[in-house]
Amino acid sequence: xxxxxxxxxxxxxxxxxxxxxxxxxxxxxxxxxxxxxxxxxxxxxxxxxxxxxxxxxxxxxxxxxxxxxxxxxxxxxxxxxxxxxxxxxxxxxxxxxxxxxxxxxxxxxxx
Amino acid sequence: xxxxxxxxxxxxxxxxxxxxxxxxxxxxxxxxxxxxxxxxxxxxxxxxxxxxxxxxxxxxxxxxxxxxxxxxxxxxxxxxxxxxxxxxxxxxxxxxxxxxxxxxxxxxx
Numbered sequence: 001x002x003x004x005x006x007x008x009x010x011x012x013x014x015x016x017x018x019x020x021x022x023x024x025x026x027x028x029x030x031x032x033x034x035x036x037x038x039x040x041x042x043x044x045x046x047x048x049x050x051x052x053x054x055x056x057x058x059x060x061x062x063x064x065x066x067x068x069x070x071x072x073x074x075x076x077x078x079x080x081x082x083x084x085x086x087x088x089x090x091x092x093x094x095x096x097x098x099x100x101x102x103x104x105x106x107x108x109x110x111x
Numbered sequence: 112x113x114x115x116x117x118x119x120x121x122x123x124x125x126x127x128x129x130x131x132x133x134x135x136x137x138x139x140x141x142x143x144x145x146x147x148x149x150x151x152x153x154x155x156x157x158x159x160x161x162x163x164x165x166x167x168x169x170x171x172x173x174x175x176x177x178x179x180x181x182x183x184x185x186x187x188x189x190x191x192x193x194x195x196x197x198x199x200x201x202x203x204x205x206x207x208x209x210x211x212x213x214x215x216x217x218x219x220x
Contacts, residue, residue: 004153033207042115042198042210043154056206090153092208099144100208102153 002027004093004103012109013081021076021106025093031055032074033100034066035090043090049074078108086110113137113209117199122217123189131184131214133199143175143182144200144208154198157184186216194218 005024013019025032031050035043045058049068063079072093078085086109092100114136123129135143142161146154160166160175160182172185186193196213203209 035208035210040212042200042212043208045207045209048206050206058207099156099159101156102146104153 004091004101006089006091006103006106008106009104010107010109012111015081015083015110017081018077018079019081019108021078021089021091021108023074023076023091023093023103025072025074025091026101029093029095029098029101030072031094032068032072033092033094034074034076035092036060037088037090037105039087046076081110083110113201113203115199115201115209115211117197117211117214119212120215120217122219125189125191125218125220127189129186129189129216131186131197131199131216133182133184133211135180135182135199135201135209135211137180137201137203137209139204140177141202141204143173144198144202145171145173145182145184146198146200148196148198148213150196157197159202189218191218191220 007022033048034046037043047057052068065077068074088105090105091103094100117133145157148154158173165174170187175182198213199211200208
């Protein structure tokens with residue numbers, strides 16, 4: 001079992017650009033959540049996808065959007081990147097009966 | 112809103128015991144997670160408490176008091192590999208985990 005896989009592992013973007021991060025959930029999991037973790041902070045909930053719909057959203061602007069595909073994999077898109085968007089982006093997958101399993105994350109640097 | 116508080120840093124000696132406290136104020140509270148996160152790595156699951164009381168799992172134990180909005184993680188027989196950040200997270204009925212800022216534990220020889 002590959003667990004939760006995220007790609008890419010590292011990314012450098014320029015202010016104003018757009019970025020897409022990808023996540024494949026652990027086998028058997030149907031729910032994907034995305035978190036932003038700034039250096040020295042705990043993860044902050046961005047949104048959760050279930051059955052290809054956004055089920056819940058945290059306090060993030062509309063520049064942050066996502067998608068879930070029929071195979072349960074997910075994408076996080078961020079438009080009009082700001083310096084403050086630099087962070088570790090974590091994907092977590094779960095099912096009704098399991099705790100959240102986290103991927104290794106994508107380290108995004110905006111310059 | 113959600114409010115999760117835990118100490119920023121703790122230092123202890125190899126073989127000792129450390130207790131990491133976490134207080135929370137969360138609407139629709141279901142339970143309390145503890146995760147371990149080594150630098151540059153993903154958080155890994157340690158424990159999940161739903162009911163009041165102590166749950167022991169090897170060298171790690173976790174306690175929950177729902178009425179007090181309080182939890183702690185107890186690390187016994189500390190090893191160097193236990194040096195990491197420990198994240199307290201409240202699970203609520205709105206499908207999201209609300210994390211504290213994390214407690215960095217440093218184990219010294």
